[in-house]
Amino acid sequence: MKDREDFVMSDANNLIANEAKTIVQAHLDRLGEAKEHLLTEEAKLEKFELIKAELKKRNAVLVAHYYCDPEVQELAELTGGCVSDSLEMARFGRDHPATTLVVAGVKFMGETSKILSPEKTVLMPTLEATCSLDLGCPVDEFTQFCDARPDYTVVVYANTSAAVKARADWVVTSSCAVEIVEHLDSLGEKIIWAPDQHLGRYIQKKTGADMLLWDGACIVHEEFRARGIANMKALYPDAAVLVHPESPESVVDIADAVGSTSQLIKAAQALPHERLIVATDRGIFYKMQQAVPDKILIEAPTAGEGATCRSCAHCPWMAMNELDGILQVLQRGDQEIFVDPALAERAKLPLDRMLNFSAGLKR
Numbered sequence: 001m002k003d004r005e006d007f008v009m010s011d012a013n014n015l016i017a018n019e020a021k022t023i024v025q026a027h028l029d030r031l032g033e034a035k036e037h038l039l040t041e042e043a044k045l046e047k048f049e050l051i052k053a054e055l056k057k058r059n060a061v062l063v064a065h066y067y068c069d070p071e072v073q074e075l076a077e078l079t080g081g082c083v084s085d086s087l088e089m090a091r092f093g094r095d096h097p098a099t100t101l102v103v104a105g106v107k108f109m110g111e112t113s114k115i116l117s118p119e120k121t122v123l124m125p126t127l128e129a130t131c132s133l134d135l136g137c138p139v140d141e142f143t144q145f146c147d148a149r150p151d152y153t154v155v156v157y158a159n160t161s162a163a164v165k166a167r168a169d170w171v172v173t174s175s176c177a178v179e180i181v182e183h184l185d186s187l188g189e190k191i192i193w194a195p196d197q198h199l200g201r202y203i204q205k206k207t208g209a210d211m212l213l214w215d216g217a218c219i220v221h222e223e224f225r226a227r228g229i230a231n232m233k234a235l236y237p238d239a240a241v242l243v244h245p246e247s248p249e250s251v252v253d254i255a256d257a258v259g260s261t262s263q264l265i266k267a268a269q270a271l272p273h274e275r276l277i278v279a280t281d282r283g284i285f286y287k288m289q290q291a292v293p294d295k296i297l298i299e300a301p302t303a304g305e306g307a308t309c310r311s312c313a314h315c316p317w318m319a320m321n322e323l324d325g326i327l328q329v330l331q332r333g334d335q336e337i338f339v340d341p342a343l344a345e346r347a348k349l350p351l352d353r354m355l356n357f358s359a360g361l362k363r
């Protein structure tokens, strides 16, 4: 596998990394504060009723990611919306008859919904919720990198801006990335992969494809450590380890199952183990526990298990999706996602390629 040996991290990237750190710190500082999920059951149900009425008024549906807080996922289920991974969120929003989509997730998910459903209004509870992978792949640098290698096929993860998608030949999510890269490799194509280096390395190992890897990372999954998980395994030797491939290679190597969020939920059902150590955002526990009500789910430790670090397995940007934000955006109709139509048209091509390919996989 080649690395981008001639690519030097610029000041711009350093600034982006610093911005990401500041946002993460702000999130960690808020961890001690009262959170929405500490609402009494009665107060929560009252908010659900208010939101339900607003959804109806706007002919809107709530589309939530697995990493949102449990009450947001519960609300999506109760109101006929969906809780899923980013691929399924995109499909669901496109195919649903509602004229407004309320996307509880991060910005690239809202943009993807808008690209696939340009005629719909796409609202988000907060426009500040982004992703370290998206931040770490600025379009100008990425375009320059790709333009210098015209003989490569450009494959980008869904966790990228609309502009980066528009520069790509293919968009993939973690649930279909291996199959798509396998397909491209069988055609003899060389691949530029961006932005998640860990997922890229995992796919390269699985497929043997010729891949140049961008050096982005997810700030949540990057915190998992093989040693911490091994220590936990020593405590619970009967437990299976489930790992999302955005985690470092050493963590992936000790997993009993590796996969996207949907694939990990399926693995939780399929594995015979009663105890599961789960290395992905803790938001997934809501749906995973529904799928395996009798199993014991344990959060994999992060690097912050010491006295000096306060990292946690919860995405600070996903945590910005709160019930009050959902209610407010429905009442005000602000926080709308716009994507330049010409850009959207270009970004739709690689997205459609992915959706068509994965629909073929399902058949």
Ligand code: SF4
Binding pocket: 067, 106, 130, 131, 132, 133, 159, 218, 219, 220, 221, 246, 281, 315, 316, 317, 318
């Ligand atoms: S969990 Fe990681 S990959 Fe997902 S949105 Fe948050 S930072 Fe991005």
